[in-house]
Amino acid sequence: MLLPACAAVTPDLPPEVVPIPEPQLDLAALRRAEAASKRHQLRILLASAERALANDRLTIPENDNAYSWYQQVMAIDEANAEAHWGVLQITERYLQLAEQAFSRGSQDKGELMLQRALSIAATVEQAESVRSRFKAQPSEREFLLATADLTVRNDIIAARLVELAQIAKKAQSRLLIVARNDAEGRWIYRKMREAVDGHRLRGNIDIGSVPRIVLLDLGVGGVKE
Known part of the structure; x- marks a missing residue:
């Protein structure tokens, strides 16, 4: 008695795993984003x-x-x-x-x-x-002017010149204006003269590296800040 031929049996195999590729980082784009941030x-x-x-x-x-x-x-x-x-x-x-x-x-x-x-x-x-510029003032008649304010001619220096003009008027004092150049000296004198409209301020302009106002006739006990 012949046995029927056995069919070939194929063993069950696990499904083939296909690896999923990892996403590639766009390093250039990442660097651009970091730079922008x-x-x-x-x-x-x-x-x-x-x-x-x-x-x-x-x-x-x-x-x-x-x-x-x-x-x-x-x-x-x-x-x-x-x-x-x-x-x-x-x-x-x-x-x-x-x-x-x-x-x-x-x-x-x-x-x-x-x-x-x-x-x-x-x-x-x-x-x-x-x-050193402000450490010791030679005389109670001298008033140093802040060069930074004077350079830009701001409201701070303008107010200071008004104040000094009023002191000069009250003391009937002559002025010595020491400025770094002639134009600066003339501007100082003009601002002081405008502050005492109607009063004649008498004085001279000298050129020097340390801007200041000297009230020549102001006594040692004169007003000073």
Whole structure:
């Protein structure tokens, strides 16, 4: 008796696993996105720094001052030119504030402003230059003028000249105007003359490196700030 032929049995095989390719990272696109994010962050920080600088928030308050914002910029981009320029502007502003304080006889405030300038980027030579100009005035008749204010001819120096013109008028004193050039001297005289309209101010203009007003006929006990 013949047995029927056995059919070939194919063993069950697991289904073939086809690997799914991993998505390829577009490194160039990623770098572009990171660069764009960095630029955006820098723009925000620089805008905050510029607003603080414009409003004289130089190193205070703690969380919203120009120096802090510029430091954050340089933490991201150490060579950022705008941030380095801003730090120099903060330094110059403190030196200007020191001049203004010294010219009004406020020694303590002047020294404070110099110390802040030194803590930012001012050199010892810059601080000493300001300090030496205002440290000792030769005479009670001399009134030094802040060069930073005089250079831009702002409201601060204009108010100071009005004040000195009134003192000269009251004391009936002649003037000696020491200016860095003739045009500056004439501007000083014009502002003082306008302040005492109708009163003739008598005086001369000299050229010198340290701008000042000398009230020649003012006694040692004259009004001075």
